[in-house]
Amino acid sequence: MLSVDADRRRRPTLDTVAAAVGVSRATVSNAYNRPDQLSSSLRERILETARSLGYAGPDPVARSLATRSSAAVGFMLPQGLSGAFSDPALSIVLDGLASTVDGHDHSLVLMPGDSTGGPRPSIVARAQADVMVAYSLPDSAPAFDAVAARGLPLVVIDQPVLPGSARVEVQDFLGASLAASFLLDQGHSRFGVLTFALHPDGVSGPVSADRRSAVPFRVSRDRLGGYLDTLAKAGVKPDNVPVWEARGSDRELGRLGARWLLTRTPRPSALLCASDQLAFGCLQAARDLGLTVPSDVSVVGFDDVPEAAYSDPPLTTVRQPLADKGRRAGELALKLLAGGRPPRPTRLDVSLVQRASTAPRT
Amino acid sequence: MLSVDADRRRRPTLDTVAAAVGVSRATVSNAYNRPDQLSSSLRERILETARSLGYAGPDPVARSLATRSSAAVGFMLPQGLSGAFSDPALSIVLDGLASTVDGHDHSLVLMPGDSTGGPRPSIVARAQADVMVAYSLPDSAPAFDAVAARGLPLVVIDQPVLPGSARVEVQDFLGASLAASFLLDQGHSRFGVLTFALHPDGVSGPVSADRRSAVPFRVSRDRLGGYLDTLAKAGVKPDNVPVWEARGSDRELGRLGARWLLTRTPRPSALLCASDQLAFGCLQAARDLGLTVPSDVSVVGFDDVPEAAYSDPPLTTVRQPLADKGRRAGELALKLLAGGRPPRPTRLDVSLVQRASTAPRT
DNA sequence: CAGCATGACTGAAGCGCTTCAGTCATGCCA
DNA sequence: TGGCATGACTGAAGCGCTTCAGTCATGCTG
Numbered sequence: 001m002l003s004v005d006a007d008r009r010r011r012p013t014l015d016t017v018a019a020a021v022g023v024s025r026a027t028v029s030n031a032y033n034r035p036d037q038l039s040s041s042l043r044e045r046i047l048e049t050a051r052s053l054g055y056a057g058p059d060p061v062a063r064s065l066a067t068r069s070s071a072a073v074g075f076m077l078p079q080g081l082s083g084a085f086s087d088p089a090l091s092i093v094l095d096g097l098a099s100t101v102d103g104h105d106h107s108l109v110l111m112p113g114d115s116t117g118g119p120r121p122s123i124v125a126r127a128q129a130d131v132m133v134a135y136s137l138p139d140s141a142p143a144f145d146a147v148a149a150r151g152l153p154l155v156v157i158d159q160p161v162l163p164g165s166a167r168v169e170v171q172d173f174l175g176a177s178l179a180a181s182f183l184l185d186q187g188h189s190r191f192g193v194l195t196f197a198l199h200p201d202g203v204s205g206p207v208s209a210d211r212r213s214a215v216p217f218r219v220s221r222d223r224l225g226g227y228l229d230t231l232a233k234a235g236v237k238p239d240n241v242p243v244w245e246a247r248g249s250d251r252e253l254g255r256l257g258a259r260w261l262l263t264r265t266p267r268p269s270a271l272l273c274a275s276d277q278l279a280f281g282c283l284q285a286a287r288d289l290g291l292t293v294p295s296d297v298s299v300v301g302f303d304d305v306p307e308a309a310y311s312d313p314p315l316t317t318v319r320q321p322l323a324d325k326g327r328r329a330g331e332l333a334l335k336l337l338a339g340g341r342p343p344r345p346t347r348l349d350v351s352l353v354q355r356a357s358t359a360p361r362t
Numbered sequence: 363m364l365s366v367d368a369d370r371r372r373r374p375t376l377d378t379v380a381a382a383v384g385v386s387r388a389t390v391s392n393a394y395n396r397p398d399q400l401s402s403s404l405r406e407r408i409l410e411t412a413r414s415l416g417y418a419g420p421d422p423v424a425r426s427l428a429t430r431s432s433a434a435v436g437f438m439l440p441q442g443l444s445g446a447f448s449d450p451a452l453s454i455v456l457d458g459l460a461s462t463v464d465g466h467d468h469s470l471v472l473m474p475g476d477s478t479g480g481p482r483p484s485i486v487a488r489a490q491a492d493v494m495v496a497y498s499l500p501d502s503a504p505a506f507d508a509v510a511a512r513g514l515p516l517v518v519i520d521q522p523v524l525p526g527s528a529r530v531e532v533q534d535f536l537g538a539s540l541a542a543s544f545l546l547d548q549g550h551s552r553f554g555v556l557t558f559a560l561h562p563d564g565v566s567g568p569v570s571a572d573r574r575s576a577v578p579f580r581v582s583r584d585r586l587g588g589y590l591d592t593l594a595k596a597g598v599k600p601d602n603v604p605v606w607e608a609r610g611s612d613r614e615l616g617r618l619g620a621r622w623l624l625t626r627t628p629r630p631s632a633l634l635c636a637s638d639q640l641a642f643g644c645l646q647a648a649r650d651l652g653l654t655v656p657s658d659v660s661v662v663g664f665d666d667v668p669e670a671a672y673s674d675p676p677l678t679t680v681r682q683p684l685a686d687k688g689r690r691a692g693e694l695a696l697k698l699l700a701g702g703r704p705p706r707p708t709r710l711d712v713s714l715v716q717r718a719s720t721a722p723r724t
Numbered sequence: 725c726a727g728c729a730t731g732a733c734t735g736a737a738g739c740g741c742t743t744c745a746g747t748c749a750t751g752c753c754a
Numbered sequence: 755t756g757g758c759a760t761g762a763c764t765g766a767a768g769c770g771c772t773t774c775a776g777t778c779a780t781g782c783t784g
Binding site for chain 1: 442459472
Binding site: 023024025026027030037038039042062064065067068246 | 731732733734735736738739740741
């Protein structure tokens with residue numbers, strides 16, 4: 001402990017190096033940040049001395065203070081990382097984002113959410129980032145106020161418009177509607193819907209009518225709405241469509257919900273899921289119950305994660321360009337950072353990918 | 363652009379608030395950080411004024427500079443986030459870590475690696491974190507020097523000891539050896555091994571003898587070594603065991619490698635994989651080739667990710683306590699931050715989980 | 725050779741905050 | 755009433771860096 005403290009206290013600074021070389025602090029700073037401002041021989045000498053003194057370069061924090069920029073983008077998640085990373089869709093988005101900002105020498109600060117459906121405001125208030133990206137937080141999450149209070153630029157992904165923020169999103173409603181139409185065309189008439197969280201309260205279970213109103217997660221709202229509205233237009237009353245809400249989007253929660261859905265009477269001949277993970281759970285549940293997909297029951301997912309092509313059977317699903325979503329968000333973040341105005345929202349396309357988990361109703 | 367700049371310039375600071383309330387800057391600071399240092403009525407007044415002025419609390423960067431602590435832990439990855447997050451094992455570790463540090467109001471800064479097998483030194487040098495966690499980087503990655511140069515405390519996961527660093531690791535060699543012994547006991551004698559990267563150069567393919575030496579990734583080294591040494595002790599010469607190196611650890615790369623392994627002559631009756639993801643790829647490859655698991659070929663994985671219980675067939679695999687690994691790393695990081703000395707390495711247990719992807723040789 | 729552009733380096737003013745040694749009433753005890 | 759502990763607040767010294775307006779030789783032009 002003592003020695004750590006001592007280490008800290010002794011760490012050389014710009015001044016140390018400047019004194020050792022016999023130049024001004026500004027010159028040493030220039031040696032690192034503006035090589036064109038000094039002769040290369042002097043620069044070499046400075047760098048060499050720095051090395052021998054154990055000086056690792058300008059302190060990032062002090063640098064950030066002086067430049068008023070921390071070269072980092074904050075990423076706000078609706079839940080803890082556990083839930084987050086078990087969702088491959090998020091991983092892909094995050095990767096797209098990370099590679100974009102990393103390419104511009106910005107780092108990524110992760111801000112996990114809690115039961116309120118987003119990071120705590122105190123976390124946001126203290127995060128060392130100069131632009132924030134929100135990923136599918138509930139509408140009016142407290143985190144948004146915290147971002148606004150700091151006056152940080154904001155990019156939202158899968159989120160309704162917020163004043164002054166840039167936005168990238170996917171046509172979730174349309175995608176869901178494509179899937180529902182497809183199944184209707186295949187002759188199905190008894191449906192079940194499996195959605196992920198409608199509310200951030202961590203509840204799983206059958207969805208009552210009142211829980212279906214004022215859904216704060218836009219994605220859930222649109223996918224569920226896209227399914228139910230399309231069915232309703234075709235004459236399938238929402239009241240006759242059992243809906244299960246899973247508190248997260250993973251395979252096991254999907255299995256649980258699907259078990260419930262597949263034991264309703266009459267049994268649905270088609271299951272519409274809000275994500276591929278949930279759909280994988282359905283495949284499992286069907287197996288558990290001795291049902292065959294797709295002859296006994298058709299299943300569609302949403303996202304088209306890579307695994308959807310390899311499941312057994314391969315999944316019919318709604319494709320959205322996940323990596324693009326992340327990349328685009330990264331570009332927007334960098335643009336806002338550079339002082340750009342938020343452009344009009346980027347809307348990404350969806351399409352239905354037909355594989356083997358669906359079949360015409362026999 | 364103008365307005366953003368103006369916004370920036372106008373943002374209130376502690377001084378603005380202090381002046382507005384008519385107290386000293388120190389008192390405003392105390393209102394936020396040491397409520398016991400002033401009367402609660404004054405504190406209320408300060409907070410109220412701050413709110414009305416649009417002051418969001420002390421600037422995190424300035425605060426970090428003054429306190430010489432950025433309340434963040436850096437996480438260094440061997441690859442880009444894409445590869446990283448497609449690996450559920452990493453996600454789980456990261457979640458354990460994140461929830462631990464988040465509970466102590468520390469944030470998480472991600473530092474993705476590149477083709478050198480770790481984050482670029484420049485990234486490390488500029489990262490605003492006061493402790494670093496390295497996850498399975500290659501031995502002597504340049505990132506380590508950068509950490510050392512900054513004098514930051516370091517926690518390594520799955521990594522050989524580095525002077526002054528804390529360490530948590532899993533008994534990979536033992537785990538691999540358990541799996542190999544098990545298959546030997548089951549009567550198998552023709553094996554194939556599927557490993558993830560031995561070197562950070564992004565090469566996939568059959569592994570030659572020279573590539574097998576001086577493997578910089580400890581995990582790869584130990585798992586591969588555990589497999590081959592155990593087989594060798596039982597009389598199965600390493601030269602007779604085909605080994606495929608996948609450049610990453612995902613299902614598709616596994617499938618590719620398994621296709622090669624399963625088309626060797628004689629065909630292996632058992633496949634030993636360095637990860638569950640690779641093993642899932644084997645299951646797929648076997649299906650592709652019209653082989654049945656486990657009657658035609660047995661497959662074992664490594665990690666025991668949740669999905670291993672649900673694959674078809676469920677995977678026999680080596681279990682390691684992934685979440686614990688992350689949590690423990692988080693605790694160590696916090697401990698080092700508090701000035702603690704690195705304790706002796708934490709060694710986590712492994713065990714073999716038998717499921718349905720293995721069978722006695724017929 | 726005067727005049728001037730150029731290159732190389734410096735001084736000092738911040739960036740916004742924390743912290744610690746004080747200062748100054750106040751109230752209490754003997 | 756003197757002495758002193760206590761609570762409330764302040765002044766000023768940093769934290770380590772960037773940046774911009776200079777300063778000062780130096781060499782080039784006409």
